[in-house]
Amino acid sequence: MTVPGIEWPRLVEWMGRNVPDAGEPLSVSLISGGRSNLTYLVEARERRLVLRRPPLGHVLPTAHDMRREWRVISALAPTPVPVPEPVAFCGDEDVIGAPFYLMGHVPGTAMRTREELGDPPPERVRRLSERLAEVLAAIHAVDYREVGLGDFGRPEGYMTRQLDRWCQQWERSKTADLPEYDRLVRRLRDRLPAEAPGTLVHGDYRLDNTLVRVGDLEILAVVDWEMSTLGDPLADLGLTLTYWHSRGDDERAGIPVAGDATLTPGFLDAAEFAEHYAKASGREITDLGFYVAFGNFKLAVIIEGIHARFRQGKTVGEGFDRIGAAVPTLIARAHRTLDQV
Secondary structure, eight states: OOBTTBOHHHHHHHHHHHOGGGOSEEEEEEEEOSSSSEEEEEEESSOEEEEEEOOSSOOOTTSSOHHHHHHHHHHHTTSSSOOOOEEEEEOOTTTTSSOEEEEEOOSOBOOOSHHHHOSOOHHHHHHHHHHHHHHHHHHHHSOTTTTTOTTSOOOTTHHHHHHHHHHHHHHHHOSSOOHHHHHHHHHHHHTOOOOOOOEEEOSSOOGGGEEEOTTTOOEEEEOOOTTOEEEOHHHHHHHHHHHOOOTTOGGGGGSOSSOSGGGSTTOOOHHHHHHHHHHHHTOOOTTHHHHHHHHHHHHHHHHHHHHHHHHTTOOOSSOOTTGGGHHHHHHHHHHHHHHHO
């Protein structure tokens, strides 16, 4: 069996020793890949499992850390935050060529588009969007020390370090010099907000990083924890709103991430979503504009990294040939957002 990123015979042997209750592994197939960590469905005789490993090729330092993902879903399993069942972790790169972990298969769908969401009643769609805000508030409400994540990050100075980190990632990935990027960094540094109490943050929270049950549209699990840490919760909310498609925002359609599911009739608009999050969390969101601008900046850096992998021929999947064009668009959107703050 030949699947990119998987050494099948070695995986079968490893699972036999480490996950014997799953039964004999029968097949593996790619669920999603290329832009982020690669995700595979592993069919075993007794159960279905999901395998996560880093992307192929160009991988930025500190990014795509399998041990961090494994640790956070293990810590959150007994909390109100819905996550997949943690099954087994492997740090031995000799098995499939990279660290990986296995988690239980969740019978839900990562919904990106209106087409995938279907044509449910608007009140059900509204409840899904409210629940999306409530789950984000639940993540931020976790007592991270109580669940064993007290050393998972350093909340103090989080936004300053985030700006420095993503600037470093840009320098490692950039495929061209963009003067407007340099100007944006200066503006963000000048407007860094006051220190906020730290929480657990997901780092890439959006609808298609949850698994939703078809039918009642219940959120069954939050996935893709690769950028989670301890930090400013409004950075999570700002990035979520960066992904939002709003009616009349034709420019947003040209940014090929997150899809257009938020345009489905009944879905909260961006302002309503932010208000519902504020109500669910009890948190003030008066400086939200800065965090939305920062979200656009962060997403621009992430997409530039994906674009760099595409140019190296190291992406798995389709739709990467035009992704680099989104970078200057996101930088321009960040500037416009700061103009309005």
